[in-house]
Amino acid sequence: MTAEQQHNPFRPPDDSVAAAPSQPPSGYGAPPPSSPTPPHVQPPAGPPPGQAPGYGAQPGYGHPQSAYGAPPVPGAQPGYGAPPGYGHPQPMPGWGGAPGWPQGPVGPRNGLGTAGLVLGIIAAVLSCTFVLSPVALILGILALVFGLVGAGRARRGQATNRVAALGGLWTGAGATLVAAVLTVVLFVWASQPIEVESEAGSAYLAEALDEVAYADGVTVVIGSPQVSPDGAAVTVTAQLANDSDTDADLLEGGLTGYADGEELPGDAVELEGMELGTVPPGDGGTVVYTVAVPAGTEELGIDFSPGSGYEDSYWVFTLSGGPAEEDPTGPSEEDPGGELPGDEPPSADV
Incomplete structure (x- = not known):
């Protein structure tokens, strides 16, 4: 084949022509080949008869690129390689391993231990009163629970106020015990009816006008x-x-x-x-x-x-x-008594 003859794009080149390995470019934005097209390889002048323009065998769809970043081969047509920068993202340090959020310092969690100590002291003071013993019972239970949680945090190294947490635990336990006893006594006392103070009506049966x-x-x-x-x-x-x-x-x-x-x-x-x-x-x-x-x-x-x-x-x-x-103490004919016709009863201001 001479230089004046047109190259058939649908026919592989002759064996005499050294076939350059088809290798796609390294990626998007790769520079064009630095060497010109060899004179013995001419691009097709146009589509063959009966075929729409642009729908031929597209160059560059050969063997995939062996490695990213390899130098372009002279004579190879641009192709579609892996875009640069699309690898596995590296996780950034953050909260709970979430990328993009910086890790902040975490301080000691002393809130519940301190609250247990304060509530335990208040409950211990109120447990000494009879009327406020139900309030002391509630506060003592809260102090006991907060002290337990605070002591657990201190044992795990999450809190630094172990002494305060244990103080709330023990004061809450003592106040709860005392307040529980006084609360039971209070409710029993409040449920008792008001007693008869006079002997009439209790020690002996009362009669009319007693x-x-x-x-x-x-x-x-x-x-x-x-x-x-x-x-x-x-x-x-x-x-x-x-x-x-x-x-x-x-x-x-x-x-x-x-x-x-x-x-x-x-x-x-x-x-x-x-x-x-x-x-x-x-x-x-x-x-x-x-x-x-x-x-x-x-x-x-x-x-x-x-x-x-x-x-x-x-x-x-x-x-x-x-x-x-x-009965000599009962009403007689001279003193009928025993009735309340609107008269003032003895010792009753009504």
């Missing part, structure tokens, strides 16, 4: 029950007075009736009227009950409480006949 006094200063006086004409019901009127220095809650009192020693059902007692509630000192009111009794009942027994937080007082009344009429 004054029953409670420990907080509340007094109760009950007159003789009024029997209905048919004898099937009895009206019981109780006068209450607050002779203490504080308010008395007399809203939810109660009465239980006994006919000749037999307890009456709950529906046999009905509250007719009560003008009470929180009674201030020096004030009082009246409570009226209607008690249904069997016909011929001679003795009516009553357990009466002026409020939900008060102990029952015990009363007995003679309705008709019976030994109570012969």
Whole structure:
């Protein structure tokens, strides 16, 4: 083949022509070959007939490049090699191994140990009081927990206040123990009803117009029950007075009736009227009950409480006949007594 003949791009070159190894360039931006194209290798003048321009055998798609950065081979066409700089990224030091974030210094974690010591001291002080013992119990438990966590951090080297954490642990444990005992005593004491202070109504059964006094200063006086004409019901009127220095809650009192020693059902007692509630000192009111009794009942027994937080007082009344009429301390014909027709009861300011 002479130099004037056109090279066929679809035919491999002759054996006489030394085939240069096809090697793609080193990467993007590689400089063009420094040596010109040899005269015996001519680029194709154009596409063959019947083929669209630009859709021929593209040069450069030969064997892949053996190594990045190898010098270009004269006569090799540019190809597509691996772009430079796309290797495995190196992790940068950071928080938790995350790249790009600088690692900051971590100080000792002394917060819980110090908080446990402060709460333990406060709990120890409050545990000496009776009323505030429930608050001391809560603070003592918190101090105990914080002290345990703080001591654990100090043991692992995460905190430096081991002494403070142990102080909160032991003060919290001691305050918790003392406050728990006082809290139980406080709740037991608060749940106890107010006791009857007078002998009437507690040591012996109170009778009509006896004054029953409670420990907080509340007094109760009950007159003789009024029997209905048919004898099937009895009206019981109780006068209450607050002779203490504080308010008395007399809203939810109660009465239980006994006919000749037999307890009456709950529906046999009905509250007719009560003008009470929180009674201030020096004030009082009246409570009226209607008690249904069997016909011929001679003795009516009553357990009466002026409020939900008060102990029952015990009363007995003679309705008709019976030994109570012969009692020298009972009412006589000259002094009927035993009734509350609006008169002032003895020792009751109502």
